[in-house]
Amino acid sequence: MKKSINNICIYGLGLLAMFSCEREKRDQENLHAQGYDRHVELHWENTSDDVYRILVGTNGKDYTLRATVEDTMYMDFVGDLGTDLELYYKVESVKGDDTEPVGETQVRTRVMNEEELLDMVQYYTFRYFWHGAEPVSGMAPERIHIDGEYPQDDADVVTTGGTGFGIYGILAGIERGWVTKDQGLARFEKITDFLAKADRFNGIWPHWIYGKTGRVKPFSKDDDGADLVESAFLMQGLLAVREYYKNGNEREQALADRIDRLWQEMEWDWHTREGRDVLYWHWSPNYEWQKDFAIRGYDECMITYILAASSPTHGVPADVFHKGWARDGDIRNDIEPYGYKLALKHNGSPEYGGPLFWAHYSYIGLDPRGLKDDYADYWEHNRNHTLINREWCVRNEGGFKGYGEDLWGLTASYSTVGYSAHKPGNDIGVISPTAALSSYPYTPKESMEVIKNLYYNYGEKVFGKYGFYDALSPEEDWYPQRYLAIDQGPIVAMIENHRTGLGWKLFMDAPEISEGLNKLGFTRSDK
Structure with a gap:
């Protein structure tokens, strides 16, 4: 004044x-x-x-x-x-x-200095999950379009996995003073109460839920029931909330107890289809196991196996991980694109690695620093995966406008041809800001170059009320004003992990996780 x-x-x-x-x-x-x-x-x-x-x-x-x-x-x-x-x-x-x-x-x-830029990016992205939340459930909307109508009449559809990522953003918001701990508690109570009443199948939630009613919205015709992977992303977030509040006052402990009940009710072993040595992604009350999607090999799904092994009530044996996920050892790789070792075979992308969300989704809570097993050093693997993706863009053999050291990052997002999992080998000139920004722990200097370029040189074309928009293509002069929860959530969560380790500490403090990692043969060296 x-x-x-x-x-x-x-x-x-x-x-x-x-x-x-x-x-x-x-x-x-x-x-x-x-x-x-x-x-x-x-x-x-x-x-x-x-x-x-x-x-x-x-x-x-x-x-x-x-x-x-x-x-x-x-x-x-x-x-x-x-x-x-x-x-x-x-x-x-x-x-x-x-x-x-x-x-x-x-x-x-x-x-503004770099720390202030990170504050700004985190705060704006946090608002997607705070101000942009679906009002009845408190959950994250699947998408928010600033520039037009929603497809499939899904303006009130919420996402289980995206909410799990966004939970870490809300925790960061509490710690940074954007909302109070009591405000955060009230939001988590709303989410947890909604999830307890929403459609579940053997304790597992669907991919999408109608926020107003709690009923399943089919992801596809035969995907109208349990989604084990999206539910794993959700529980990864909820367990961090449990750890955050479990030693608090009576009300806070009650929230932790409600989350614990949801966790114990998840029947991970059901998804082995009566003892097979692999987890299956989907089950439908109408189509049962028709999708027949076994979760094998390296992609975004490793957290699913960590939680399944860690469950105190419906755990799966270690062989399900080693024979299923790790393909009885065949998950190992021995290539070095651009001089960076890629220790694991990426599904459908063995030469350069898959889209970068594979280095994010399972590691929102699971701390990859010093995390090793018989197959990989996960910090080294994720960092190299990121650097390979970046180098592909820097070399820019497709000659796409804008690509370079300050504009890189291929992952799943909106695109000029619809939703697409962009990666080396599937590169159509679309950069997704979440790719570089959510990789901040692995490549802080290189990711900051992208933040500065986007904010200072592209400005309002790419930055709006909930942070950076989902995708852009300078090649096509294409700058949609659209957001996806599964892309916004990892940005605020992973930047906070780089800055304070908040999400990693909370999740790894859960005693069941330590037991599950030991069961599977993981070791953790000093970070």
Whole structure:
């Protein structure tokens, strides 16, 4: 607030000045602004009008129109005005040919260091799971489209796996003061209560659920029941919440106990189909095992086996991991693309490795630092997987516009041809920000180069109210304003793991996980 306003209010300059003071304070209370490096975020009270005009000035007098919007939030990218700015904003509501003031304020932009950039990226991405959550369930929506209609009428569809990733973002938000521990507790209570009543099949949730009703939304015709992998991603998050609150007050311990019941009710052994040496991904109440999808070999699913082995009530024997997942040892690889050893055969991608979400999803809670078994050093493997993916983009044999040391990362995301698992060998010129950003623990310097390039050079094309949009293609001049929970969640979670190790510590503190890892023959060296 301007010092002159405070001085007038404190000392008074007559009745007219006092009225002016109150009006200006009210205007500033109605309009809130936060300045970052290259943008300003504005919020104002809803006046039940459909259209608002945003005006900006650099001297408090001469204003120009920046935008006309229907929302009560606007992100103004101000690179055209300069840097380190003192800006004055007005917002007006439009009523036919007339306008009425909503509020005015002033704000500064500032040059931000790398830590502040990480704060900003994490905070914006966290908002997907906090402000963007489906209101009845508290769960993460499968997708949020800023630029158009939702496909398949799924605006209220929530995702089990995406919620599991987002839980780590909410925990980070509590620790960073974006919400209080009590607010976080209330949200986790809502999620847990919803999950206890939602459709489950032998204790396993489906991939998608209708947030308003808790009923399953089929992922495909014969995928209308239990999804073991997505449920593993969800429980990976819930166990971290259990550990976070289990030594707290009575209410917090009650939440931990409810999560523990959900965990104990998950029948992992059911998914071996009566003792086979492999886990099966799907079971349907209508089609039973028709999908017949055995989870073998290296991809995003390793956490499924870790949890299945760790279950205190429905655990599976170690042979299910070694004979099923590890293919009786055939999971081992012996190649070095671009000079980086890739110790494990990646399903369908043996030469350069699969999409980068394979280095993220199982490691949101499972700490790969110093984690080894008979098949791989998982920190080395994930880092090399990331560097191979990056090198593919840097070499850019496809000649795609924009690719380079500051724009790399192929993984599953939206694309110019629909949802696609981008990877070396399946590269159509689409970069997914989550690929490099969620790899931050493995490649902090290289990932920061991507953050800076996206924010400073692409700006509003790629950065919105919930962080970086899901995908972009400079080659096609394609910048959709869309988000997917499964891509946003790993960003905030993995950046926090790099900064504080929060998610890794919570999950690895669960005693069952240590027992399960020992059972499977994993060792952990000093980090």
